[in-house]
Amino acid sequence: MAPIDSDDNTTAGEGEELRAGRRKAARYVVPVAVMGVAAATIGLVPALADSGDPDLPKVTAEQLIEKIAKSDVQQLSGTVRINTDLGLPDLGGLESGLMSGMSGGPGSGDDEGSAADPSAKLTELVSGSHTLRVAADGPDRQKLSLLENAAEYSLIHNGKDVWGYDSRSNEVYHSTAAGSAERPEKDVSGQDVPATPKDFADQALKAVDDTTSVTVGGTAQVAGRDAYRLVVEPKQDGSTVGAITVAVDAETGTPLKFTLTPASGGAAVVDVGFTKVSFAKPDASTFDFTPPEGAKVTEADEAGERAKVPERGRGAEGGLAKGMDGLEVIGEGWNAIAAFDTGAGGGLPTASAGGDLGDLGGFLGSFGDQVKGDFGSGTVFKTRLVNALITDDGKVYAGAVTKDALVKAADAAK
Structure with a gap:
């Protein structure tokens, strides 16, 4: 308790x-x-x-x-x-x-x-x-x-x-x-x-x-x-x-x-x-609600068919959603870190690598901190609450923890 x-x-x-x-x-x-x-x-x-x-x-x-x-x-x-x-x-x-x-x-x-x-x-x-x-x-x-x-x-x-x-x-x-x-x-x-x-x-x-x-x-x-x-x-x-x-x-x-x-x-x-x-x-x-005159009305089933998203957030061939199927939790309590393998080596996805983010991967990389450890190297993206480490071999570690805690978790998982 x-x-x-x-x-x-x-x-x-x-x-x-x-x-x-x-x-x-x-x-x-x-x-x-x-x-x-x-x-x-x-x-x-x-x-x-x-x-x-x-x-x-x-x-x-x-x-x-x-x-x-x-x-x-x-x-x-x-x-x-x-x-x-x-x-x-x-x-x-x-x-x-x-x-x-x-x-x-x-x-x-x-x-x-x-x-x-x-x-x-x-x-x-x-x-x-x-x-x-x-x-x-x-x-x-x-x-x-x-x-x-x-x-x-x-x-x-x-x-x-x-x-x-x-x-x-x-x-x-x-x-x-x-x-x-x-x-x-x-x-x-x-x-x-x-x-x-x-x-x-x-x-x-x-x-x-x-x-x-x-x-x-x-x-x-x-x-x-x-x-x-x-x-x-x-x-x-x-x-x-x-x-x-x-x-x-x-x-x-x-x-x-x-x-x-x-x-x-x-x-x-x-x-x-x-x-x-x-x-x-x-x-x-x-x-009470009645659609206003002239409004375009979309039924949920129609929207799902049009979007054609077989897996939430990614195509059926894999990507982020596929990697999250193997989600693991490292640590406990407030220091818990979610870890998964995207299955895409080379760090942030790019258009040439077949990633869904296109060249945005390199753009986002400019906002991160480059880090190295026993796990290799990668990029840490920081907010005031949640931080995430994306390694160059496609693994992700994220949680409401410090940058050092993420690197330590990646080293321990090596």
Whole structure:
């Protein structure tokens, strides 16, 4: 069991309750349907709508985790602000295109799918600042709207139907929610991406083990509501994660804000928080949707056939997806490193090597650090949270760890 730092001694019975509570908290998700990219698990958010430190009854970390686990909010509406600062170079929007391609999401255009496909559209959340409007009424009705300059993208789940609408292109994407009613977005994109503080908190709680310290870090006020601060920190050296702070609503147990700060210091890497929130039942009309007149409507089955992606993110002949079939995890806890062999020697793929990235491989190489070790040589690509080593013989090592930790892992695997 993970050590929980508090002023109280935890009995065996309390410890068993804590483990049960943590398992419940990891499974529970506020029913807000969102889509995006698998990289959102990388982007696990600056302080938003905080004012004052309310005087609340003292609680232990165990009690606060249990409060999250027991939270059963099924109805809510509000505005969420997401800020992500991974420290990536400005590629003029190219990074979103790359993430869409790797996730298998189609772009816009008659031959490439629908601009309203959520698996491509919400890749924008991996960088920059974004404002979302969210609403939920039980497991069968949710809505998320991404507000843009003079445009809006909406994702609506109402019963068996999931609709994506892009006002800029006047395109509509339609799918049937045939799987889990609690996470209908996976039926559309095959991906499970956090976009609310609760989503991010669930991911953080899954990471709690004996390499983790969990404490209560005082109180806060978020979106006009009193909240406790749950602080999760790695005990291991070598992680790029400094601390994760979750603001938990004192009344309902719902996470209102999630902040991840890097071990290197400075601004938060990811900050997700409600600026406005209500737990009243949203109006039923919130979830109504009819394709606007003249809109281009794409059915999910049609988009899949048009995209012709036999393996997510790569062709059937191999590439990155083929290599990830042999994914291994080196180490444990916060220092875990994902390792796989792309099967393509020569480091970053190029057009001449038959890689899907074309000459972009050399372009990306200019942003990395060249490293050498017992494993040979390679390139380390760094963000403020996740780093990745691609060796010259086509192996990849990635994790929320330092460059030295990646090189050490590659040497040990030789």
